[in-house]
Amino acid sequence: MSASARPVSLGPLQLAHPLVLAAGPLSGDAASIRAAFDAGFAAVVTRTVSRHPHSGSSQVISQQAETMTYRGRWVSPRVTPWLRSLAPLQERPGPLLISIGPTIEDVIAVAEEAAEFGCDALELVSETPDDLVAMVQEARRRVDLPLFAKLGGHWAHWSAVAGRCLHAGATGITVTDAIPQGADSYQAGAALKPVALAAVASIARAHQAPIIGVGGVASAQDVIDLLQAGASAVGLCTAPLLHGLGVVQAILAELAQRSGARV
Numbered sequence: 662m663s664a665s666a667r668p669v670s671l672g673p674l675q676l677a678h679p680l681v682l683a684a685g686p687l688s689g690d691a692a693s694i695r696a697a698f699d700a701g702f703a704a705v706v707t708r709t710v711s712r713h714p715h716s717g718s719s720q721v722i723s724q725q726a727e728t729m730t731y732r733g734r735w736v737s738p739r740v741t742p743w744l745r746s747l748a749p750l751q752e753r754p755g756p757l758l759i760s761i762g763p764t765i766e767d768v769i770a771v772a773e774e775a776a777e778f779g780c781d782a783l784e785l786v787s788e789t790p791d792d793l794v795a796m797v798q799e800a801r802r803r804v805d806l807p808l809f810a811k812l813g814g815h816w817a818h819w820s821a822v823a824g825r826c827l828h829a830g831a832t833g834i835t836v837t838d839a840i841p842q843g844a845d846s847y848q849a850g851a852a853l854k855p856v857a858l859a860a861v862a863s864i865a866r867a868h869q870a871p872i873i874g875v876g877g878v879a880s881a882q883d884v885i886d887l888l889q890a891g892a893s894a895v896g897l898c899t900a901p902l903l904h905g906l907g908v909v910q911a912i913l914a915e916l917a918q919r920s921g922a923r924v
């Protein structure tokens with residue numbers, strides 16, 4: 662196995678390898694999350710849960726090569742029944758991170774119940790740095806779980822925002838979220854890779870915290886690039902959406918194949 666496919670530590674979380682299913686449509690319910698673990702993802706971040714009546718499903722608006730633009734982000738199930746529906750995942754082969762956003766009210770509504778359910782960490786996501794920092798503070802007051810703060814790739818001063826989140830009690834940083842393209846539309850996939858690389862490198866230079874690098878990862882080389890930039894683990898959303906969950910095994914096989922080259 663190449664260095665890149667070995668077990669990694671994500672702060673207090675132990676992963677069998679660095680590939681994580683990032684928050685999105687493939688992790689909205691227990692069956693999908695189980696399918697992602699079965700496909701080989703080392704950890705899964707749920708689709709973002711919100712108490713507000715945001716849109717319930719994402720629609721792809723356009724796709725060009727490996728980049729997609731989509732509309733609709735937060736899912737707002739009734740929180741308690743949704744968490745109860747995750748009961749089959751009490752037994753799971755790797756860490757499960759529950760994503761909450763985009764406001765402090767969502768943290769208040771979901772964080773403690775998510776901790777009682779027994780997830781391994783929370784990932785907090787928002788539209789602005791100030792809201793994100795406030796969410797981290799609120800979550801840290803409420804739960805004793807590892808907290809990952811997810812930054813937008815279009816935000817200025819990544820390392821300063823990461824520092825504020827860490828100071829507020831975050832355990833680690835996830836970067837990048839999808840990037841807004843006008844009203845309620847977001848871009849994800851290959852176009853984000855340079856942004857993710859720059860953001861991870863800037864945060865890793867300034868802070869010791871674990872980083873989940875996300876954005877345009879579709880190959881072993883993408884994984885290696887993000888790990889070399891300073892990520893501890895690597896999240897994928899668009900690649901498994903476009904090509905299926907089998908992309909994990911393909912990337913792990915490619916990493917293993919390259920082990921002789923000491924990648």
Ligand SMILES: Cc1cc2nc3c(=O)[nH]c(=O)nc-3n(C[C@H](O)[C@H](O)[C@H](O)COP(=O)(O)O)c2cc1C
Pocket residue numbers: 683684685686708709719729731734735736760786811837838839848849850851853875876877878896897898899900
């Ligand atoms: C259709 C779709 C839905 C998404 N939904 C969420 C979400 O609910 N919460 C979140 O934090 N990120 C969400 N994302 C962003 C991804 O988790 C990821 O940060 C972003 O797409 C960059 O990774 P990628 O290039 O591998 O897609 C979504 C992305 C896509 C494409």
